[in-house]
Amino acid sequence: MAAPSTDLSAALVLASPQLADWLVVLPVVLMIGFGAVLMMVRKSVRLHGTIAITGLALLVLLDAALLIRISTYGPITMVMGRWLPPFGIAFTADLFGSLMAFVSAVVALAAGVFALRDIDAGGRRYGFFPFLMLLMAGVSGAFLTGDIFNLYVWFEVLLISSFGLLILGSEPEQIDGALKYAVLNLIGTTLFLIAVGYLYAIFGTLNMADIAGKASRLRETAPLVTLTALFILAFAMKAAAFPVNFWLPASYHTPRITVSALFGGLLTKVGIYALIRVTVMLFPVEREELSFVVAVSAALTMVIGALGALAQNDLRRLVGYVVIAGIGNMMAGVAIGTPAAVSGSILYALHSVVTMTALYLVAGEAARLGGAWSLSGLGGLYRRAPWFSAASLALFLAAAGLPPLSGLWPKVALLKASLDIGAWWLAAAILISAFIVTLALARVFLLAFWRPRPEPAPELAIARDWRIAWPLGCLTALSILFGLFPETVLDLSQRAATGLAEPSAYIRSVFPGGAAP
């Protein structure tokens, strides 16, 4: 092969990357690799659990290393195939992305351990663990990519694997839920793709750092507000914000409870992540224009989610509405848009990933102990499992935002931020929503845990199981620790929000020699 006569060196990365830069791509590569291996050994279901837990534990370690690296040295970038950005696809991780990736990995590990008990051989043969690995590849990729079309691709990767997880078992209820979930989410991602198309038409680039650098020049001439509105609609649909939230309560209660837990913890938060990334970092001025619409949607999401939770009898559907109420809180931070508010949203997202997953796991364990999903059928759990009940109470308080647990700090930050800009009605919505969620969850504790069983069923001997105790215990401990010692996380989220509002470090990491022409 003859050496090319055209000089390509101007378009290539010539220095070899530092080993630490590999941390940006390795989480995704690791998950895809483990998913591939699990697909190859699909018949030997006994191995699945061991392989998958090993993979998820490695993922937690990698994401922790990435987080430490980034919080010390700032954002890092790696481009695919040596092509310099904006030509090559860049993976860029900043503090926000790596925080989300780390917490998701922890939650996925917990859910993976829980699945060892919850997912039987049938579900494993169907491919629960390979799908879980690919889901995590999609989630990690979405958090770590620096290219907006690549973000779309990761959305689709996690969407496809979520379809697979959703119909695990192929029961009629699941197919009913999956159909609505699939169609509406597909329309949501297609809207995202439409927005990406227009973005390319306007900017001629898909690299997020490049877009952030160029937006100020094009602001006068290009229809950027319309574009931002399209992005907000697409991501709100992924995040299940009112009025495009109806797919969530229709589908999230149908799959196995581990799958619900993963979805409730991770998927909506990926939508929120993309919303914050695009509106706060790429189009801050346009977000300002649209902030009233987002604020109204946020307030309605909060209140409707909370009211929905109050009206549910099925524990899983109740938790689904609590997830929606949380989404409203995160949207409120986006609507206000000051660094303090965005940091509140990030905090809330981190808290919500842990707490919502744990709440679904609590629902699953309650149903296993009590033999029913509905509040009317449950009862007497406190007498049967006091430790489990204590953990559940802690998680309920955390989800409701009561001190001294993890839900308090983000709510305080958001309240303060909304009062600072004089949006008293938004603050009121946050408080009302928190109050109603408290009522709904307190009623769960009252009915399912405190009161005696409605009809005395034969006491089944239910053994304690580490595969349930450890994940639930660790997630609860995380939530309590975050509530009692919030300084580190508060500091990290504030720095992440500052990095989004002032993305010069992000841009410098992609273009070390100054912005692209």
Added chain:
Amino acid sequence: MNTLILRTVAPVLTALMLLFSVFVLLRGHNEPGGGFIGGLIAASALAIYGIAFGVSAVRRAIRFHPMAIAGSGLLLATLSGLVSIFAGVPFMTGLWIYPEILGVEVPLATVMSFDIGVYLVVVGAITSIALALEQEEPERAEAIGEQPPPPVRAKRPRKPRPKPQVEG
């Protein structure tokens, strides 16, 4: 569909299409073609074989489960990208070696092994979907879900299916 003509032609056609798919895969290295389109051709070859001789004949012929083939392709593609960690260049950079095989210099690249990985992923994934669609009803539950047929089917009395309403 299961006619004498098809059954006579299918083996030849399948063999030709598989050969052609490999040709397209390798041609894609420097010219139009590549792993994705090659994989689609191979998957359609297997689909034709399945139409002629039934799904179980295809499953026997390809020896491995389609999803296992897809998994091996995914692993190969991932590893091809990962090789560059040892060469000190960013992820997915194409690396070349020029071994002499029988006195001929053969350029080999991670780009090609990545493309072969894509080929296998496409063959595996599309074949498994195609086989699931070709399969007759009783076999299907076993093929898609890989689960014992759900007890629901036996227990639940099937609701009378209302005719799809015609609008207008």
Added chain:
Amino acid sequence: MEALFAILIGLFFAAAIYLMLSKHTVRILLGVVLLGNGVNLLLFTTGRLTREVPPIIPAGMDALPAGAANPLPQALILTAIVISFSFFAFLLVLTYRAYQELGTDNSDEMRLAEPRDEERPPMGY
């Protein structure tokens, strides 16, 4: 040329939305497919339209000839086609299964996961 394509894309979107507003799952599915194709056309147009020169480097050259088409939108479309193709295959199977299991293709009557007469939560202790 771009204006013509813009009108065509608009027609695609209009037809897709009309189909997706239907209650019958098969029509919704067709609408989704049409929407996906409209988006592909949109991506194609966003790279600006040129004529006759495909973005392939001819033998003996190292760079694209002048006036070649923009290869990036084509790569994007290829990705989008692959994804929408696999989604379509999945949705097709899912719709068919839903019709078998639920006995209807009317989305109003698919209430198995969200039953109409759902029990209220207990009002008292």
